[in-house]
Amino acid sequence: MTEQPAQTTTAGDPATARGEQTRQLIRDTAMRLFRERGYAQTTMRAIAQEAGVAVGNAYYYFGSKDHLIQEFYAQSQVAHRAAAQPVLEREDAFGARLAGVLHAGIDVLTPSHAFAATFFKTAAEPTSPLSPFSAESSGPRQAAIELFGEVLTGSTAKVDAELRPQLPELLWLAYMGVILYWVHDRSPGQTKTRQLIDGAVPLIDRLVGLSRLRVLRPVTRQVLDLIRTLRH
Amino acid sequence: MTEQPAQTTTAGDPATARGEQTRQLIRDTAMRLFRERGYAQTTMRAIAQEAGVAVGNAYYYFGSKDHLIQEFYAQSQVAHRAAAQPVLEREDAFGARLAGVLHAGIDVLTPSHAFAATFFKTAAEPTSPLSPFSAESSGPRQAAIELFGEVLTGSTAKVDAELRPQLPELLWLAYMGVILYWVHDRSPGQTKTRQLIDGAVPLIDRLVGLSRLRVLRPVTRQVLDLIRTLRH
DNA sequence: GTCGGCAGTTGAACACGTTCAAGAAGGGCG
DNA sequence: CGCCCTTCTTGAACGTGTTCAACTGCCGAC
Numbered sequence: 001m002t003e004q005p006a007q008t009t010t011a012g013d014p015a016t017a018r019g020e021q022t023r024q025l026i027r028d029t030a031m032r033l034f035r036e037r038g039y040a041q042t043t044m045r046a047i048a049q050e051a052g053v054a055v056g057n058a059y060y061y062f063g064s065k066d067h068l069i070q071e072f073y074a075q076s077q078v079a080h081r082a083a084a085q086p087v088l089e090r091e092d093a094f095g096a097r098l099a100g101v102l103h104a105g106i107d108v109l110t111p112s113h114a115f116a117a118t119f120f121k122t123a124a125e126p127t128s129p130l131s132p133f134s135a136e137s138s139g140p141r142q143a144a145i146e147l148f149g150e151v152l153t154g155s156t157a158k159v160d161a162e163l164r165p166q167l168p169e170l171l172w173l174a175y176m177g178v179i180l181y182w183v184h185d186r187s188p189g190q191t192k193t194r195q196l197i198d199g200a201v202p203l204i205d206r207l208v209g210l211s212r213l214r215v216l217r218p219v220t221r222q223v224l225d226l227i228r229t230l231r232h
Numbered sequence: 233m234t235e236q237p238a239q240t241t242t243a244g245d246p247a248t249a250r251g252e253q254t255r256q257l258i259r260d261t262a263m264r265l266f267r268e269r270g271y272a273q274t275t276m277r278a279i280a281q282e283a284g285v286a287v288g289n290a291y292y293y294f295g296s297k298d299h300l301i302q303e304f305y306a307q308s309q310v311a312h313r314a315a316a317q318p319v320l321e322r323e324d325a326f327g328a329r330l331a332g333v334l335h336a337g338i339d340v341l342t343p344s345h346a347f348a349a350t351f352f353k354t355a356a357e358p359t360s361p362l363s364p365f366s367a368e369s370s371g372p373r374q375a376a377i378e379l380f381g382e383v384l385t386g387s388t389a390k391v392d393a394e395l396r397p398q399l400p401e402l403l404w405l406a407y408m409g410v411i412l413y414w415v416h417d418r419s420p421g422q423t424k425t426r427q428l429i430d431g432a433v434p435l436i437d438r439l440v441g442l443s444r445l446r447v448l449r450p451v452t453r454q455v456l457d458l459i460r461t462l463r464h
Numbered sequence: 465g466t467c468g469g470c471a472g473t474t475g476a477a478c479a480c481g482t483t484c485a486a487g488a489a490g491g492g493c494g
Numbered sequence: 495c496g497c498c499c500t501t502c503t504t505g506a507a508c509g510t511g512t513t514c515a516a517c518t519g520c521c522g523a524c
Contacts, residue, residue, distance in 0.1 A: 018520085019472055044511060054474045056513080065511065117358050124356030126349050126416045133416055181462070184358045184365055192462055199458035206451070219438070226431035230413070230424055250490075251502055276481060286504045288483080297481065 023061045026051050030058075030068045031075070038115045039069075069119050070130055070137070072112075077140045079108045081147055088150055094157035095205040098171065101151050102178055102197045106190070109182070113190060117183045132176060145172045160211040162224055167208070170227070174204065255293045258283050262290075262300045263307070270347045271301070301351045302362055302369070304344075309372045311340045313379055320382055326389035327437040330403065333383050334410055334429045338422070341414070345422060349415045364408060377404045392443040394456055399440070402459070406436065 029051040033042040044065055048055045062068050087100030109116055122130050129136035149168040152159070159167060178200075182193040211220045261283040265274040276297055280287045294300050319332030341348055354362050361368035380403035384391065391399060410432075414425040443452045 022472080043509080045509090055511090056475070057473055059512070060472070121353055121357035121360070125353030126418075128353070131416070184363075196458075196462055199454075199461070203451075203455065203458075219435075222431075223435065226428070226435075229427055229431070254502080275479080277479090287481090288505070289503055291482070292502070 019061065022053065022057065026053065026058050026061055027068065027071050031072060034068075034072070034115050035112065039118045066122050066128065066130055069122060072116075072119065073130070073137065074140055076108055076112075077143055080105045081143065083108050084147060088154055092154065092156050094152070094155040094208065095201050097151045097155050098148075098204065099197055099201040101147060102175060102201070103194070105175060106178070106182060106193055106197070109179070110190065113182075120180070120183045141172075144175070145169050148172050148175070157205075157208065158212060159208055160220055163208070163211050163220060166224060166227060171204075174200070251293070254285065254289065258285065258290050258293055259300070259303050263304060266300075266304070266347050267344060271350045298354050298360065298362055301354060304348075304351070305355075305362070305369065306372055308340055308344075309375055312337045313375065315340050316379060320386055324386065324388050326384070326387040326440065327433050329383045329387050330380075330436065331429055331433040333379065334407060334433070335426070337407060338410070338414060338425055338429070341411070342422065345414075352412075352415045373404075376407070377401050380404050380407070389437075389440065390444065391440055392452055395440070395443050395452060398456060398459060403436075406432070 026047065030042070030047045033047055033050060036042075037046075044055055044058055047068075048058050051058070062071070083104040084101045087097060087104060091097045091100055119130075122128055123132060125131060126133070128134065131137065132141055145168050148171040151171065152164070152167055178193065178196060181196055182190055185193045187193075210216055258279065262274070262279045265279055265282060268274075269278075276287055276290055279300075280290050283290070294303070315336040316333045319329060319336060323329045323332055351362075354360055355364060357363060358365075360366065363369065364373055377400050381400040383403065384396070384399055410425065410428060413428055414422055417425045419425075442448055
């Protein structure tokens with residue numbers, strides 16, 4: 001028991017031994033309070049008190065309040081993967097797979113919309129380890145990109161050979177765009193985000209299909225070159 | 233004495249109440265300190281002290297530290313407009329005008345890259361009045377969209393009639409995307425952002441041109457319908 | 465059995481953004 | 495001049511995230 005194979009954070013948390021239990025207690029308490037009261041309204045003192053530990057103890061396990069958000073990310077990513085599984089098993093058309101996985105992501109996040117939105121404030125800061133582009137989130141990010149890789153590999157779609165290796169990351173980027181929209185989406189139940197997915201997926205689907213056309217080959221290459229240049 | 237009745241504009245000062253002077257002093261001090269030390273490292277106490285006023289006085293003029301960012305935002309927008317002027321007078325090709333205006337925007341922001349990046353964290357929060365999509369920033373936003381309207385109206389480009397009214401806002405959205413990239417751009421002098429502009433503008437240019445083609449008309453309409461649906 | 469080391473734990477203390485009740489500074493009016 | 499009202503200014507006080515020196519309890523070494 002208490003085997004922790006994960007390489008969760010590099011920030012000097014060996015966390016092999018006794019305190020693992022405390023760590024989980026604090027994390028779960030924080031998640032609960034975030035959901036109940038929202039992020040800003042949940043104080044570190046409240047988390048500590050509800051968990052029955054001292055404030056400083058929370059900081060022993062989590063470098064900052066923001067790091068607790070990262071925990072939420074990781075959990076969401078795992079839940080997203082699980083929610084996408086049935087879709088990946090059922091569908092084989094590229095469009096249906098992509099739409100299904102995108103919807104699954106929003107499904108997972110929806111219960112947390114009210115407070116998750118404020119997270120993205122921190123996530124948008126480039127210097128923050130919470131940025132989806134940061135080295136610290138490279139674990140969850142790679143897992144997410146891999147998920148979109150499965151969208152592609154399991155599908156019947158024929159994709160331009162040059163585009164194919166780039167596509168999973170591009171789809172993940174599109175997913176980030178969907179989330180950005182979702183965060184700002186004030187429509188009841190975030191129905192507009194659903195419309196965005198349903199509207200954008202056919203376009204992406206068509207675009208991916210067109211990428212193989214001889215006439216569009218130069219454009220495809222031009223776009224891919226640009227993207228390769230811009231990647232960090 | 234010799235005060236004009238009031239409210240006439242811009243002769244010497246905005247002529248409103250006595251504290252206008254203090255307001256500007258605080259604002260300018262804050263901008264200077266932001267540039268010198270960065271946003272997080274500049275405390276409200278430091279701003280007040282350097283400006284020679286009490287802390288509470290700063291809060292009389294600016295509702296929060298974040299509101300000082302909005303001041304920066306407004307100043308940048310005005311500077312962007314001014315920097316774009318020569319381009320708008322010189323160029324008449326759509327691509328050249330768009331590239332020029334985008335570069336002008338980055339030109340204006342470049343000296344503040346180090347600290348401007350961190351304030352986008354606040355801007356990304358949907359609930360924040362600083363969000364570029366918020367009602368509170370609708371003034372600067374409208375001005376910015378208007379700027380991209382001028383990019384279009386002054387150009388020789390022929391644009392699909394249905395696309396034309398939407399295009400300024402779409403170009404502004406693209407500009408927001410450029411800024412998002414710029415914020416995360418760690419390349420020296422943010423040269424990659426320049427490459428992004430130079431690479432993306434021809435694509436946008438071509439896309440806008442293609443929008444009039446009969447074959448692509450359905451796609452154009454489909455995209456525009458989606459956008460209209462998604463607008464808040 | 466005792467002792468040393470170290471993961472784990474504590475809570476007071478610090479710096480920060482923000483608030484607020486109180487006061488000062490003007491200016492119009494009798 | 496004296497009065498009043500609005501505008502402006504003050505700084506102590508509050509609640510927050512975060513730090514840190516001190517403490518506790520456990521476990522292996524001798």
